[in-house]
Amino acid sequence: MAKVEDRALAPNASLNDDIGEATRLRMYRTQFEIRESEQRAFDLFLQNLVKGTSHLSLGQEAVAAGCAAAMKPGDLSFCTYRGHAHTLARGVPIEKVLGELMQRDNGLMRGKGGSMHLTSVDHGVMGSYAIIGAHLPIACGAAWRAQYKGEKDVSVCFFGDGTTNIGAFHEALNFAAVWKLPVIFICENNLYMEYTPIGDVTAVPHPAADRAASYGLPGIVIDGNDADVVYRTAAAAYDKARAGGGPSLIECMTYRYSGHSRADPAKYRPEGELEKWKERDPIKIYRERLKQFGVKEDIIVGIETDVKRQVDEATEKCKAAPPPALDILTTDVYADGGFAWRN
Amino acid sequence: MAELTYRDAVIRGIAQEMTRDPDVVFLGEDIAKAGGVFKATVGLYEQFGPLRVRDTPISEQAILGAAMGAAMTGLKPIAEIMFSDFFAVCFDYIANEFPKSRYMSNGQVKCPLVVRTGNGGGARFGAQHSQSVENWCMMIPGLKVVAPSSPRDVIGLLAAAVRDPDPVIFLEHKSLYPTKGEVPDGEIVDKLGTASIVRPGGDATIIALAMMVPRALAAAEKLKAEHGIDCEVIDVRSLVPLDTQTILGSVARTHRLFTVEENPRLCGWGAEIVSIVADEAFYDLDGPPVRITTPHIPLPAADILEDLALPSADRIVDRVKRSLQS
Numbered sequence: 001m002a003k004v005e006d007r008a009l010a011p012n013a014s015l016n017d018d019i020g021e022a023t024r025l026r027m028y029r030t031q032f033e034i035r036e037s038e039q040r041a042f043d044l045f046l047q048n049l050v051k052g053t054s055h056l057s058l059g060q061e062a063v064a065a066g067c068a069a070a071m072k073p074g075d076l077s078f079c080t081y082r083g084h085a086h087t088l089a090r091g092v093p094i095e096k097v098l099g100e101l102m103q104r105d106n107g108l109m110r111g112k113g114g115s116m117h118l119t120s121v122d123h124g125v126m127g128s129y130a131i132i133g134a135h136l137p138i139a140c141g142a143a144w145r146a147q148y149k150g151e152k153d154v155s156v157c158f159f160g161d162g163t164t165n166i167g168a169f170h171e172a173l174n175f176a177a178v179w180k181l182p183v184i185f186i187c188e189n190n191l192y193m194e195y196t197p198i199g200d201v202t203a204v205p206h207p208a209a210d211r212a213a214s215y216g217l218p219g220i221v222i223d224g225n226d227a228d229v230v231y232r233t234a235a236a237a238y239d240k241a242r243a244g245g246g247p248s249l250i251e252c253m254t255y256r257y258s259g260h261s262r263a264d265p266a267k268y269r270p271e272g273e274l275e276k277w278k279e280r281d282p283i284k285i286y287r288e289r290l291k292q293f294g295v296k297e298d299i300i301v302g303i304e305t306d307v308k309r310q311v312d313e314a315t316e317k318c319k320a321a322p323p324p325a326l327d328i329l330t331t332d333v334y335a336d337g338g339f340a341w342r343n
Numbered sequence: 344m345a346e347l348t349y350r351d352a353v354i355r356g357i358a359q360e361m362t363r364d365p366d367v368v369f370l371g372e373d374i375a376k377a378g379g380v381f382k383a384t385v386g387l388y389e390q391f392g393p394l395r396v397r398d399t400p401i402s403e404q405a406i407l408g409a410a411m412g413a414a415m416t417g418l419k420p421i422a423e424i425m426f427s428d429f430f431a432v433c434f435d436y437i438a439n440e441f442p443k444s445r446y447m448s449n450g451q452v453k454c455p456l457v458v459r460t461g462n463g464g465g466a467r468f469g470a471q472h473s474q475s476v477e478n479w480c481m482m483i484p485g486l487k488v489v490a491p492s493s494p495r496d497v498i499g500l501l502a503a504a505v506r507d508p509d510p511v512i513f514l515e516h517k518s519l520y521p522t523k524g525e526v527p528d529g530e531i532v533d534k535l536g537t538a539s540i541v542r543p544g545g546d547a548t549i550i551a552l553a554m555m556v557p558r559a560l561a562a563a564e565k566l567k568a569e570h571g572i573d574c575e576v577i578d579v580r581s582l583v584p585l586d587t588q589t590i591l592g593s594v595a596r597t598h599r600l601f602t603v604e605e606n607p608r609l610c611g612w613g614a615e616i617v618s619i620v621a622d623e624a625f626y627d628l629d630g631p632p633v634r635i636t637t638p639h640i641p642l643p644a645a646d647i648l649e650d651l652a653l654p655s656a657d658r659i660v661d662r663v664k665r666s667l668q669s
Contacts, residue, residue: 076416109449119448126415127444127452131435137408138440144409145416148368148394155412168435171402175409178400332450333485335508341484342585342619343536 004236004248005218019228021293023069027227028290029303030065031283034085036311037094041084041101045262049319050101054115057085059225059257062282063188064089066230067156070238076126078139078157081116082188083128086158090123095314104321111324112332126155133159133168136185140176143183143241154241155183156234162193164207170214173249177215182241184234187251188224194260195268208251217249224252225282228289254282344527350520352494353383353459356501357421359530361391364419367505370397370406371423371459380425381461381520403433407458411440411510414456419505427462427476427514434479441510442485457504457511462490463554463605464653465518470641473517473649475605477552480512481582481612487535488582490514492556494524496580499533507535516553536584540593544575547599547663550590550616552579555603555654562659570664574601582612590616591624598629601663603654608639630669635662 038058044050057064060082068077068089079086084097092108100107101115108118116130126142129135139157146153163169164187176183187208191197204210209219223229230252237248255277259266266274290300333339347355361367369387371379375398378385388396399406403424410422424430430437437458444452464473480488487509491497497515504511541556542563551559556578563574575593579585594600600620602613617632635654643649 109447109451112449113447117447119451121448121451126412127448129440131439133404134408134435134440137402137405137436138412138415140405141409141412141414141420142416143412145413145418148413148418168404168408171400171405172408174400175402175405179397328449332445334487335445335453335455337450339484341583342587 003218004233004240005220017293019231021295023231024290024293025295025299025303027065027069027231028286028300029307030068030089031061031227031286032304033094033307033310034061034064034088035283036307037088037097038084040311040315041098042258044098044102044315051103052114053261053263054101055082055261056258057082057256059277059282060188060190060254061085062227062230062286063186063224063252063254066227067158067186067234070231070235071156072153074124074153075238076124076142076153076155078126078135078155079118079128080135080159081128081130082160083118084115087118087120087125087128090120090125092120092123092125093314094310095317096120098314099318099321102318103323104318105324106318106321110328112328133163133166135159136168136172137175139183140172140181143176143181144179146182147179152242154238156186157183158186158188160193161187161189161191161198161207163187164211165202173211173215173217176247177217180244180246183247184237184241185247185249186234187249188254189251190254190256192256192260195264206251208249212249217247220249221251221253224254225280225285227282227286344525346523347494347526348520349494349497349522349524350381350383352497352526353501353515354385354387356498357384357387358390359498360502360505361387361395366417367419367421368395368413369421370399370409372399372401372425374398374423379423381517383515383520384423403429404436407433407436410456410458411436411454414454415444415452419455421457421459421505424458424460426472427460428471428474430460430476430479437480437486437512438483442483446485453508454510455508457501457513459513459515461517462514463516463518464642464649465554467644467646467649469644473642477514477582478606478610478612482610485510486583487511488514489535489580490516490553490582491580492516492519492553492578495526495531496533498526499531500535500580502532503535506532511535514553518554522557535581536586538580538586538589539578540575540589541578542574542576544573544597546573546597547601547667548575548577548590548593548597549601549603549659549663550577550579550613551603552582552612553605555605558654558656559603559659561656562663565656565660566663572663572667574663587619591620594620594624595627598627599667600628600632602634603659604634604636605653606637608636611636630666633662633666635659
């Protein structure tokens, strides 16, 4: 089996045709779906139809698409509050995601969780965690269960660059390495934690990969805007984990086009930085890749048209959906379905 | 029937559940090969093997996070946090993750796990290894909170906690580990949310938890022998769910209420019970309810100071006597 780090750094990796057209078309569709859904979420926020907060993955679509495409059914995703992309990438319907953002009864959790906590156990999306670092140990636990029961699923844990400076990150990395758990840590390094550049507050240039050696893991940094590179690296890491080889830590270099959250206009970015990254837009890269591999323009446009229609239909369904039923206020606090704490 | 220490009851309780259900796994610091710093897990590693009884690094967040991930995906983990004071370094899981995942996911995520921990004072360990943190846990919707006072209850309540589908904080009292009690043979399974009248009496109700139960019982014997005051002592056992019916029923008979709490004064569980009784049984009371607590201080290390801080049998006697005679 090729080492994960070798796969990540393979020369001309993006030109090796080991992925196949069906997977490539799926990854393009996923990226386009995330782009359109996130853009729609932003538009709905401007109309005051998305309430609370939201953290968009515009510009980071390739990480979600590549990692999800390499997963098998039964594999588990653990996400952060910036988790819409990873939720959609596992096949959760757009309507369910937008419905939750719009706090409607048709939302994924009927409005009880909100944008930061998207969860769909049926799709393997085991939660979106809004406390930085919390889900890294949790993903370790899910991986421990697979190891203990001899099950072959892997737990994939997504987080941002800012997470690398919190204790739970380091506890989880050590724990996973010592117990050789089938867990894959995917750092989406978008250069900013919230408003502050990660480089201003971190002792090493690569906040995830440069820490990997502390836990006996190779430092892997990849182009997070190229879905093929993400797919190959993730697939190698999943294979290694399934074979009992233990965890991997992969740092994906990418960039978020919008601010940290809906309250952030991202004025702290140096002039021209956004434009420079948009030249390497993951969807633009991938559209060109498809054409390079001989996919016809009308197939690509067909996917785009179909996704746009789906986003429009989901939006209309959500607008028409009622708010959550009031009787769910006190349900599911405890396993008996209610919230009784006394007799 | 056999006499067992509280410490050995922990071992027997865990073993009972691990024998019954192969999905019960156990992790924590020094719990496996070393048998636990309080020797309350001796022999489990040898009995159940390295896959089910696992030593961890000193990483409380990793311990609780891993327990949660395992619980969400089908195991029934028991996690040990050596001292309950260390909840403060992994409180995210206790406050934000275990108890909210089911609600936030609209019922999709399940979190059936037990966190065992050494709680409470009396060991002269000072302010960061002696606290009674039951109130830190009681205030969080979605958690269940249990604290046994006897070896029999250790086994029965631990079994109930492991079999419960919700996250349960299981507070073992450090100073009770060497204490002994009669324990029936065979499987013991209790029910969470059931208080127990450990001494019937007609003149006053004294409600206690964990190490305060034997002290309340000692006080009740002295009050009866020396002052002719016949107290009913209730072991709350489970703060969440809370058996208010047993408490309200007792107050309806005795008309007086005392709580004995090891925790510092503010926001103690006794305040919640007094509030419930005031709301629902005010006219049953013949006098103001009285809370007997540790003062609102960090616990000192020196024995004479710690003994002064924690409610003692003599303090309980004095408070009850003064209150009933006034």
